[in-house]
Amino acid sequence: MGLNLTLAKLPDDELHGQGNHTASNVSDGPGMNTTVNNEFDTIVLPGLYLVIFVASILLNGLAVWIFFHIRNKTSFIFYLKNIVVADLIMTLTFPFRIVHDAGFGPWYFKFILCRYTSVLFYANMYTSIMFLGLISIDRYLKVVKPFGDSRMYSITFTKVLSICVWVLMAVLSLPNIILTNGQPTRENIHDCIQLKSPLGVKWHKAIVYVNSCLFVAVLVILIGCYIAIS
Numbered sequence: 001m002g003l004n005l006t007l008a009k010l011p012d013d014e015l016h017g018q019g020n021h022t023a024s025n026v027s028d029g030p031g032m033n034t035t036v037n038n039e040f041d042t043i044v045l046p047g048l049y050l051v052i053f054v055a056s057i058l059l060n061g062l063a064v065w066i067f068f069h070i071r072n073k074t075s076f077i078f079y080l081k082n083i084v085v086a087d088l089i090m091t092l093t094f095p096f097r098i099v100h101d102a103g104f105g106p107w108y109f110k111f112i113l114c115r116y117t118s119v120l121f122y123a124n125m126y127t128s129i130m131f132l133g134l135i136s137i138d139r140y141l142k143v144v145k146p147f148g149d150s151r152m153y154s155i156t157f158t159k160v161l162s163i164c165v166w167v168l169m170a171v172l173s174l175p176n177i178i179l180t181n182g183q184p185t186r187e188n189i190h191d192c193i194q195l196k197s198p199l200g201v202k203w204h205k206a207i208v209y210v211n212s213c214l215f216v217a218v219l220v221i222l223i224g225c226y227i228a229i230s
Helices: 002-009 012-067 075-091 094-101 109-144 155-178 198-229
Strands: none
Touching: 012 075, 012 094, 075 109, 075 155, 094 109, 109 155, 109 198, 155 198
């Protein structure tokens, strides 16, 4: 009631001017937020990815040069070599993300990210995680149980186990590539899930669950092994 009386006393032009000013402020707010978000996505993130990419190439390149000049005398060294390879492959996916986020690629470029680059990135990330778990188990066995089964400490066993890790991650990841077979359009290109077949969506959800369990399992193994060692 009081608000209505107050508005009634204002001149028409002042009332309309105030209304337009308020509407302008309301409309400017989301617009400014959108602009800030766009600048963050297209400038800040690509710049950050570029810094990470350059640093990773230099450091992983140095690690490759060092480790591959060392003979495979221990399981620890061999597992580290596998981690370096996985990290290097993961690093090579960054240029695709930079091109996409900076807006340099065509509108359908994200299809490449969804089908190949993202799958390759996460497959190698979890490959590295698995090898970290194997390193912790190797340290535990050699420190706490140094007189165990000698076959488990051999380089041959380490190589076979490493091959199994790579094959397992390939088997888990390959269907995500094959089943991302939808026709990209301007409407669905922004959501990778929409580019998957119905079976692909189910497989993706299953892999997310498997990878989450894998991460937790490796974390528990790391903590348990290093507590036992200490």
